Amino acid sequence: MRETVTGWGLYPSIKAIQYSPTSSDEVIDCIKSQKKLISRGFGRSYGDSALFSTVLNSKHRDFILDFDTKEHLIKVCAGISIAELLPILVSKGYFLPVVPGTKYITIGGAVACDIHGKNHHSEGTFTKHVKSLTLVDSDGKKITCSRDQNSQLFYATCGGMGLTGYIDEVVFDLKQIKSSKISMSSHKAKNLSELYDLFERYKQSTYSVAWIDCLAKGKKMGRGVFMEGEHNKLSNDLSYHPKKKLIHMPMMPTWFLNTLFVKMFNFFYFHKQFPKIVYKEIDIDPFFFPLDAVSRWNRMYGKKGFTQYQCVLPDPSREGMEIILKTISESSMGSFLAVLKRFGPANKNFLSFPIEGYTLALDFKLSDKVFALLKKLDEITLQYNGRVYLTKDVRLSKEDFEKMYLDGLKNFRRMRSTYGRKFHSIQSERLGL
């Protein structure tokens, strides 16, 4: 049975046959019986990286295989989500080493996209904390890889967009926490240079991120709110009661999010906090996953969908970032979810996105004008030796991609031709991955 499948950005929308195996034997049978397919978790990547005419869905492979509280390790089947793991981990005094901006992603997706979080500058990407993983390759063979065993395959799979095989099991380190509360501070910054100063001043903080008003121009360009936080180390409160989702976003008409609306939102968001600095104790969910409070918020942009542009510029990135922000603010097309974040050093994975510098991410409602703008942003990104994040991408060109990921691409392709011949996504075909 063919059903409609899309990424989180709702574009493109395709018809696909989905298989959801319950055991690794069924995974093997499925791969053996198909010519071309792609693995898919919760479908939270924005673009076309988990889309193909045949989809191998990991949703029924969601078991915890071992929870080792002595070694502080967990072994899971890759279909389990962060949302499912959190209550189990937090009550025992653990947290995931790295979480992205939503808890509705699978561990398999976290590995395939080599996700980063608010702690990239201090603790790296998710796969930095992965000890080993088990993959089912195109021949239906199970292969375990780690930094010591089949290391080339490990570096290709971490951040490899699911193109080296189906990620079935993952072993990773857990982070010990004393409390489920986050002690945070939030700071208003008048412009980009103040935001950069704040990132430098708080580089010792475990978590940090900034929201940017990408429509502000002139002297106010890059104004925003900087947030940093730590797991509370004093209280012993490990209670974790995530709110049931109360707000459901209906499919909004396409005109709903217009420039005026975004300008007003940004104005209120910026002025909502009156003092320059505010200190707070907050729960895990509002600190790490604020957008999860609204279920299916992707429908806010309407049926035609949206994309997120996320690029990183290596140090020194100030000048390039200013040009990018200026280009966006002049176009008046940016949306309100713009995020700036400091990245720490890159890792050895062949296609991992983060490199030391600053990353900017923001949403765009799709239109022809937006595609032209994003192409322009690609050029600026390239000029400053940066790159864009494949997990968010739906329109990058093959030429630009190859320039951005030049270093690891050859090794990646070698591993992919050995193990991942059958694994294809619309994105991988577009980019010639």
Add this chain to the structure above:
Amino acid sequence: MEEHIVVFGATSAIANAYLRKKAVEGHKLTLVARNKDKLDEVASDLRSRGASSVRAYELDMLDTESYENIIQSIFSQEVNIVLVAFGTLPDQKRCFEDISYAIKHINLNALATVSVCTLVAQKLKNLQNVTLAVITSVAGDRGKKSNYFYGASKAFVSTFLAGLRNDLYDSGVHVVDLKLGFVDTPMTQNFPKGFLWTSAEKVAHGIDNAIRSKKDIAYVPFFWRWIMFVIKMIPERIFKRMSM
């Protein structure tokens, strides 16, 4: 209070969702299922989620000769709840064309279920405050052309359970017939899903409620009681012409 919960067909999606709920509450769990690899995964998963202990038995439900030993071993400890959750959804068209295929599924869905229930009931009779819960289906309420081999097997079990409930009433054994509607599980993977469909997690919640509130016949989700009420009211003269 810690309870000992025994589940036959423990690796099925619905049973698994129920078990996860009970594991988090810290109960003692015993699992019976056919596939060893799946059983191992489910068992370690439930341990990790907080079950106080998990025991697993490998058993093919069509292998009736092995029942007694396993049930004997399970009931060497005190048991509070038994959930019978195994079953298949045979292809209706193939059942009609291939009688050996049909018989295999009837054997599992009707005869094996009733055999397990009987052996379990013999043990439960001597215990206090115990529950036998069995998953059947709304399909058993009225035969219709899309799935009457499946529906008839479920009706067989439901009628059996009504008698068993009556028989065990004086012994204080609570028998629940869990009539499930459409649930989105691997078993129903190839069905187009509409608004009547529910997730295994929601159904597990309904099963838990039905067991705890000592329902006799529970439609899960509840609205199926009304849907089936209407379907049962349609005169056969009209029903036979309908396509359902």
